Amino acid sequence: MQRRKLGRLFDVSRYTLGGGGIGQVWGATSREEAIKTVQDAHEAGITLFDMAPLYGNGEAEKVMGLAFPTGYPHTLRLTTKCMLGGANGTDVERILTASLQESLKLLKRDYIDVFILHGYVVPDNWHTTLPPKFLSKVAVTLSTFNDFVIPAFEKLKKSGRIKAWGVTAASTQVTNLKIINSESPPDVVQCMANVLDSAGSMEISGERAEPRAVIKQAKDQSVGVMGIRAVAAGALTDTIDRPVAADSSEQYDYDRAARFRLIAADMGASPAQLAHRYALSMPGVETVVLGVKNREELVDCLLAEAAPALEASVVQRIDTAVRN
Template sequence: MEMRKLGKLWPVSALTLGGGGLGQIWGETSREEAVATLRLAVERGITLIDLAPLYGRGEAEAVAGETFSSGWPDGVRVTTKCMVGQRHLADIAGRLEKSIVRSLATLKREQADIFILHSNICPDDYVYERDPAFEDYGVVRWSAFVNEVAPAFEALKEKGLIGNWGITGTGLPRSIMDALRGTPKPAVVQAVTNLLDSPGGMRRYEEPPEPRNIIRTAKNNDVGVMGIRAVQAGALTSAIDRPLAADDPELRDYEKAAPFRKLCRELGEDPAIVAHRYALHMQGVETLVLGVKNRTELTAILDAEARGPLEEETRKRIDALRLNFQMPRMPIDGDGTL
């Protein structure tokens, strides 16, 4: 397994095992299979496990706690998260501390290596026209982030409950990039990393998502990048493996990706494997979070990582499809391109 430096922190495996699959967000699995999948990931060289209480209502964290009930392996690190919204404004610090204490008890650990804000960040005057109710439980406005959330994370570091903190880079792009340039700033950001440049259903705002601009800004400010959504919740696989409504963003992306699947057929390759290999070597991404739910899916991606970078000609053919085309509204941060 290739090792890379995560921002200014420590070496990390190119692949991270995500908790979405362990928590059965991406389809059904069993507790036994989830435990076996986590064990295999560590045996094959994965050094970071990315979890959250929301993944299966605590199931992903419970899987990790059971797997390593007698002690976490040396060199294996863990992230967990907390969702904060407008209804938590009265005591944001208290919510964050209560959440991390509960997660640590489940994980059977004394400290989380990284504690990540699971919420959107947006300007103080922004209105979520698509989903106003989302603001109540999943949105932190800029002033609250600067004045309450960031200081609360720093306080948890001082207490030793967390090693570092990060943000989920799926909120308003301009606010995410401002946070990456700020003081104090997160140690890591989780950024959308796929050939569509699409966050799918996680995008609850009207503006273009601009994930590559977010990644670039992170790199320019020494913030580690954890890539997420390599196959865009199934849109970049051969077939969606769960029922979706006709207007679901993931299904729309699946339809948009038809030329990509056609190209993969010509290459004789599995679209999911090609999509992961593409994302693994997107410039600026240091570790790619997997959404696998069993050993079969995990092994396929581990074997794909071992093949190395996607062939340059194949990457050029994918880029020529222009499936990631969008009209950015934000100026590009720094020189160069991603």
């Protein structure tokens, strides 16, 4: 498998195995199958594994901790995350540290390569129609991020318990760019990388999504880019593999990807294969996070990575079909 340098950090495989699938977020699987999927992913050349406590209430981290009973291969790297929500600034360091310690215990590891803020950073005094109760669970303000989150991350780096830190760039565009362009930028951002430029159910701002501008700015600042949601939470597959509401963002994205599926069929590929080839072709995306939950889905993705890069004319055809 090809590799790229992740920002200023280290080389990583073009694919990252995400924890959502093996944590049973994207449909049912068994722990045994999830463990075998992790093992096969590593054997196939995947070197980065992206975990979080929220992926199955710790299930993804448990699976990783069980997948290598004799110890992790020296080439394998791990991320995990912490959802701070509307924590008071003075509580940030304690919450991050406690979450990290629990993750390390489940992962059976004494350090994490990249510790990522799960959720959103939003502007101070942000006016939004989102329920305050919801926002308090998933977002921190920009001032809290600058004054408390960054210092806590840097302290953890100095302790050796993390090697780097990152954020999810799925907030308002101005906030995403401010974080990347700050005096203390993250080492890594996770950013939407799909045909539709869609954040799906992760979208909170109501703006027209512009993830490619975020990716370009991150690249310019030597911030590593992990592309997420390559299949738009299932919208860019043959069929969404779990029940979704008729008025959900996933169903909306699935419907507007109808022409994309026709192009995939015309090319003799599954929609998921073509979606991953497209994400891998996006400039500035150094690794694409997979949401697979079993070995069958993993094989489909591996075929996409092994295929030739999409020609510019094919990318243009896809873009035109989706935009229209």
